Amino acid sequence: xxxSREAQRLDVAAGAHAYTIHFGGAAERALNAQTRALxxxxxxxxxxxxxxxxxxxxxxxDRFACEPLVLPAGEPSKSTESVARAWDWLCEARLDRTGSVxxxxxxxxxxxxxxxxxxYLRGIRYFQVPTSLLAMVDSSVGGKTGINTGFxxxxxxxxxxxxxxxxxxxxxxxxxxxEFAAGMAEVIKYGMLADRPLFDRxxxxxxxxxxxSAGLPEVIRRCCELKTGIVAGDERExxxxxxxxxxxxxxxxxxxxxxTAGYGTYVHGEAVAIGLLMACRLSxxxxxxxxxxxxxxxxxxxxxxxxxxxxEPLAIDSLMAAMERDKKVRDQRLRFVxxxxxxxxxxxDRVPEALIRELWSEFGAT
Ligand SMILES: NC(=O)c1ccc[n+]([C@@H]2O[C@H](COP(=O)([O-])OP(=O)(O)OC[C@H]3O[C@@H](n4cnc5c(N)ncnc54)[C@H](O)[C@@H]3O)[C@@H](O)[C@H]2O)c1
Numbered sequence: 001x002x003x004s005r006e007a008q009r010l011d012v013a014a015g016a017h018a019y020t021i022h023f024g025g026a027a028e029r030a031l032n033a034q035t036r037a038l039x040x041x042x043x044x045x046x047x048x049x050x051x052x053x054x055x056x057x058x059x060x061x062d063r064f065a066c067e068p069l070v071l072p073a074g075e076p077s078k079s080t081e082s083v084a085r086a087w088d089w090l091c092e093a094r095l096d097r098t099g100s101v102x103x104x105x106x107x108x109x110x111x112x113x114x115x116x117x118x119x120y121l122r123g124i125r126y127f128q129v130p131t132s133l134l135a136m137v138d139s140s141v142g143g144k145t146g147i148n149t150g151f152x153x154x155x156x157x158x159x160x161x162x163x164x165x166x167x168x169x170x171x172x173x174x175x176x177x178x179e180f181a182a183g184m185a186e187v188i189k190y191g192m193l194a195d196r197p198l199f200d201r202x203x204x205x206x207x208x209x210x211x212x213s214a215g216l217p218e219v220i221r222r223c224c225e226l227k228t229g230i231v232a233g234d235e236r237e238x239x240x241x242x243x244x245x246x247x248x249x250x251x252x253x254x255x256x257x258x259x260t261a262g263y264g265t266y267v268h269g270e271a272v273a274i275g276l277l278m279a280c281r282l283s284x285x286x287x288x289x290x291x292x293x294x295x296x297x298x299x300x301x302x303x304x305x306x307x308x309x310x311x312e313p314l315a316i317d318s319l320m321a322a323m324e325r326d327k328k329v330r331d332q333r334l335r336f337v338x339x340x341x342x343x344x345x346x347x348x349d350r351v352p353e354a355l356i357r358e359l360w361s362e363f364g365a366t
Contacts, residue, residue, distance in 0.1 A: 022164070024216075027166040031129065035064060038100065049061060051072050057131060078146070079147055083115060086116035097121050098124075101126040101127070103128050105131050115157055115158060134183040136167040136223075146158065181267075185301070187219060187223055188276065192339060196342050198222055198226075241346070250277075253278045257275070278359055280339060285355055288346075293341070323356070334349065
């Protein structure tokens with residue numbers, strides 16, 4: 001089916017910086033045009049990817065006609081060692097201030113390569129070529145780049161906007177099903193926090209979305225539109241209520257699950273799915289208007305094979321301690337995102353600790 005022009009691009013204004021996100025088949029053409037234009041203009045570029053993408057996406061990488069830096073796949077690559085390797089790679093490729101970096105991979109590569117670009121020569125251009133669904137709908141837009149340290153995730157980084165994003169949806173065919181489902185958790189999140197019609201579409205479509213679904217580029221585009229709209233109002237997450245923090249719906253719980261279970265036990269989107277349902281239950285317990293929402297949300301998460309509760313019990317004390325650490329490091333207060341209805345999220349920072357403990361227990365913690 002031919003894609004409408006509408007589904008093919010999204011122009012984003014981020015302060016003084018403007019860039020375009022391209023989707024579906026149009027993204028492939030735009031990517032080719034971008035690399036050709038850089039070559040014709042005589043400016044150098046470097047490509048950073050991971051070992052899985054290098055193994056299964058040879059065609060995508062071949063079009064750059066330059067040897068990529070291939071980092072080991074997985075979260076441990078968001079490290080100071082990897083960023084040092086990336087800086088050396090850019091030096092060896094003799095990139096000057098007119099050079100650019102292409103981040104070809106999931107969120108790990110996007111965050112790492114974006115941070116390398118933000119810091120090399122005090123900042124050069126970079127382009128995102130997201131290859132996971134999560135990267136297409138979330139990490140490749142919004143301008144957050146960074147790495148982890150021994151003290152926690154994303155502790156070092158920079159706000160650095162990409163100069164273009166190319167979401168070539170065809171590459172999702174090689175993405176493992178579990179990773180696709182994890183990306184769907186973020187898609188469902190967008191519907192829950194800001195777009196009831198999107199949520200309904202995910203709930204009621206006769207077939208669940210798959211990598212080859214004709215409607216997928218349009219859904220990805222809508223998520224990017226929602227994210228960039230929220231980010232535009234609060235680029236550096238400084239709003240005292242609402243703002244960029246709303247994108248963290250379910251994430252306060254999810255980070256505690258990932259941290260306590262050990263990174264890798266749950267794929268990020270799986271922890272987010274449990275967190276989304278916990279945020280619904282919290283909204284119900286706080287007697288916010290428009291409740292209950294969880295009876296509507298749970299079947300949509302289940303439709304995408306996402307977990308609805310902890311698979312194995314985790315200790316409530318450890319989960320609470322993880323939340324407390326997260327709070328100390330990031331925000332000095334425990335702020336939850338809750339729902340007034342599906343499509344309308346708000347921030348809430350006066351939640352009694354006993355209620356959170358009860359919720360953990362309800363979701364399988366002991
Ligand atoms: N910057 C932001 O705003 C932002 C937002 C959300 C998440 N993140 C970050 O994103 C990261 C998670 O991103 P992710 O879920 O994409 O993880 P990821 O980059 O580790 O990718 C997930 C897995 O899929 C593989 N993969 C990716 N594309 C593939 C393809 N087309 N075919 C086959 N395999 C493929 C990867 O090799 C990896 O094993 C985290 O580090 C998180 O902190 C950043």
